[in-house]
Amino acid sequence: MSSDLPLQIGETLQSLSINRNPSTTHDINPSTAASEKVPVTVEETTLDAESYSSSLAGSDIDDEEEYSYNIIRPTRRRQSLPPLPDLRFEQSYLASIADAETYQMVAYITIRDQVILPLLQGTMWTLALQGWRHWNRGTKLSGKNAGARIRRWWWRVNNWPLDQSASSIIRSASKDKKFAFKTKEVPSKLTTMSAVDMFFAAPPVTRTLTALTFFISVAHYAGLVPGIFNWIYFHHSHIFKFPPQLWRFATCFMLTGERFSILMDPYYMYIYGKKCETGSSKFTKPGDFFFYLVFVCLALLGVNYALFGSAYILTSALFTAFAYTATQDEGGQTRIFILDVPTRALPLALCFMTFVSAGSMHPALVQATGILVAHLYDFLTRLYPTFGGGVNILTTPTFVRRWFEPKTISVSHKAHGTSFQPAAPRAAASGSTAPGGVLPESWKSRGSGHRLGGD
Known part of the structure; x- marks a missing residue:
């Protein structure tokens, strides 16, 4: 019995230290030494000097004992800085999954916060850096931006010739004893295009629309911008109010479907x-594709309101209209995954794939309105003027052409041939004669014409 006495004492002490009713908020996150500290509170006294001295005289305080002034009137704590946030991983993770009710929600929140969001942040930061490097490389001496002007000013200050190219200037400067660096020329055949270079080499309208669609879709489905859907879908009630939310005319075409459509819709x-924009013979002049895009978007809104009474998101209908316009002049077969379909039937195949993936006919019918609108554009601009003797009422306005006119001579190789675009003509100064000779304007126009020796 005496040998069991120490063991019983230890069991008794251990059982006394067990918390029978633990707290979920305190025991999971035990308090530290910092949380035990309580700020000093000072009670303001309203006693005057005579009352305060009389109160001290009636107390039992020894006159010979010394007391610190801080005990009588403690120093106030400064409240200028907010409390430090709890940045420990365990506490932030427990706070993020506090509302999760199932294991699936815990797994979803964990993958979203620890895998997807860091990946997207790194991707956006890398794209921003690559974009800045691309812009920095593009600022040459012949440019019109601020960097090129500063370089030209620096070249003039040092009396360097400006009639040479930037590479030849740097190469000639490197031979000078003032410069310690040497340039190394890389053959043009060995240079490779980065992802940012390929993006900026793409057509301007298509690349801008695709990039906005991808990033808005990722921000919506990943939860990066809560409530973004309420700001992008289209409804007429948001247009006919003050101030009108006119951006919805464009943003309703910039949200893809769920899951795999986040990648496939921007791809199509x-x-x-x-x-x-670059390979179709229907858009040969500057600004034609942009005007086609505006017409298709407005027509899709009208057609969907007329047929279905709503037009919230129409991204699938837009790229289906692109597919119809791009494939109607082509023949042969096109492979979609493992199926070979006729190229002209590609828009119908896209609608059928939407029906299979969504399991409903309504999304496929909304997407099929893109075929209807694209055919309407083709009818009004090509079929009716050519075969019906009508007039093309959808010509690109002049001010739209000026937005897309090249400032320098450009040569582009398209599917139907090589396109040479001259520089935009400059407006003649007032009082100056237009180029074309000294003949009057009436002589420059063609007459009816007469054959020599005839009547």
Whole structure:
């Protein structure tokens, strides 16, 4: 019995230290030494000097004992800085999964916060850096931006010749004893295009539309911008109010479907939009594709309101219209995953894939309105004026052409041939004669013409 006495004493002490009713908020996150500290509170006294001295005289305080002034009137704590946030991983993770009710929600929150969001942040930061490097490389001496002007000013200060190219200037400067660096020329055949270079080499309208669609879709489905859907869908009630939310005319075409459509919808939009903008014979002049895009978007809104009474998101209908316009002049077969379909039937195949993936006919019918609108544009601009003797009422306005006119001579190789675009003509100064000779304007126009020796 005496040998069991120490063991019983230890069990008794251990059982006394067990917390029978633990707290979920305190025991999971035990308090530290910092949380035990309580700020000093000072009670303001309203006694005057005579009352205060009389109160001290009636107390039992020894006159010979010394007391610190801080005990009588403690120093106030400064409240200028807010409390330090709890940045420990365990506490932030427990706070993020506090509302999760199932294991699936815990797994979803963990993957979203620890895998997807850091990946997206790193991707956006890398794209921003690459974009800045691309812009920095593009600032040459012949440019019109601030960097090129500063370089030209620096070249003039040092009396360096400006009639040479930047590479020849740097190469000649490197031979000078003032410079310690040497340039190394890389053959043009060995240079490779980065992802940012390929992006900026793509057509301007298509690349801008595709990039906005991808980033808005990722921000919505990843939860990066809560409530973004309420700011992008289209409804007429948001237009006919003050102030009108006119951006909804464009943003309703910039949200993809769920899951795999986040990648495939921007892919189809880029492929067929690029084919229309650069490889189609229907858009040969500057600004034609942009005007086609504006017409298709407005017509899609009208057609969907007329047929279905609503037009919230119409991204699938837009890239289907691109596919119809890009493939109607082509023949042969096109492979979609493992199926070979006729190229002209590609828009119908896209609608069928939407029906299979969504399991409903309504999304496929909304997407099929893109075929209807694209055919309407083709009818009004090509079929009716050519075969019906009508007039093309959808010509690109002059001010839109000026937005896309090249400032320098450009040569582009398209599917139907090589396109040479001269520089935009400069407006003649007032009082100066237009180029074309000294003949009057009436002589420059063609007459009816007469054959020599005839009547």
